[in-house]
Amino acid sequence: MNIPCVSYGKIIDLSHPFDENMPSIDPMPRLDFYENTHSGLYNVETITYCPHVGTHMDAPSHVADGWGSIDSWPADILVGPAVVIQTGRPGKCEISASDITACEMENGFIEPGDAVLFHTRHSELWGFGRSAYVDDGYPCLSLDAADYLISRRVRYAAIDFFSPEPPDRSDIHRRLLGNGIPIVENVCNLEMIEGARCATIGTFPAVRGATGVWVRLLALV
Numbered sequence: 001m002n003i004p005c006v007s008y009g010k011i012i013d014l015s016h017p018f019d020e021n022m023p024s025i026d027p028m029p030r031l032d033f034y035e036n037t038h039s040g041l042y043n044v045e046t047i048t049y050c051p052h053v054g055t056h057m058d059a060p061s062h063v064a065d066g067w068g069s070i071d072s073w074p075a076d077i078l079v080g081p082a083v084v085i086q087t088g089r090p091g092k093c094e095i096s097a098s099d100i101t102a103c104e105m106e107n108g109f110i111e112p113g114d115a116v117l118f119h120t121r122h123s124e125l126w127g128f129g130r131s132a133y134v135d136d137g138y139p140c141l142s143l144d145a146a147d148y149l150i151s152r153r154v155r156y157a158a159i160d161f162f163s164p165e166p167p168d169r170s171d172i173h174r175r176l177l178g179n180g181i182p183i184v185e186n187v188c189n190l191e192m193i194e195g196a197r198c199a200t201i202g203t204f205p206a207v208r209g210a211t212g213v214w215v216r217l218l219a220l221v
């Protein structure tokens with residue numbers, strides 16, 4: 001593993017806290033706490049969770065049988081340079097390739113190996129329940145936006161909304177994941193990154209066979 005040497009001034013947490021009330025269409029996590037186990041010496045808990053609830057990363061096997069599971073992504077895939085793309089808006093809208101290139105014209109081009117963090121401010125609706133965050137619509141990527149990310153050879157794509165596409169489609173997922181680009185969903189706090197560039201750091205447990213996994217993603221600015 002090749003960890004780049006990163007200098008930074010501030011660390012920003014891009015992940016929502018995890019609890020049993022996160023907005024999603026998938027089954028909610030369940031946390032059971034056990035106090036004073038092991039002869040009264042320890043407290044423990046069990047967590048039953050769908051990895052696609054909360055801030056998480058998708059594996060290719062999320063959309064196609066036989067594609068790689070989460071343990072097929074390199075452990076350092078979330079570590080390295082990133083570009084913030086300020087486009088879209090909270091609620092239902094589509095982000096196209098021309099929206100991305102307009103941001104590039106203003107802030108510089110996406111380089112191969114950059115992560116792309118889509119900042120639409122949709123994460124502001126996180127605390128307002130499933131209907132505000134999911135059911136009333138959320139930003140989506142267009143197919144040409146996904147193809148543009150592939151053509152720029154980005155390292156991963158992160159979004160401050162629930163999914164890169166409506167729940168009755170999977171072609172954007174298939175396009176990105178099938179071309180080796182992980183999708184990190186439900187990130188937040190992107191407004192705290194000043195400027196269009198930062199680095200990110202984060203990792204995840206290599207859960208064998210999993211279609212997704214919770215991640216704790218940080219921006220270094």
Ligand SMILES: [Zn+2]
Pocket residue numbers: 051052056057058062185212
């Ligand atoms: Zn997912």
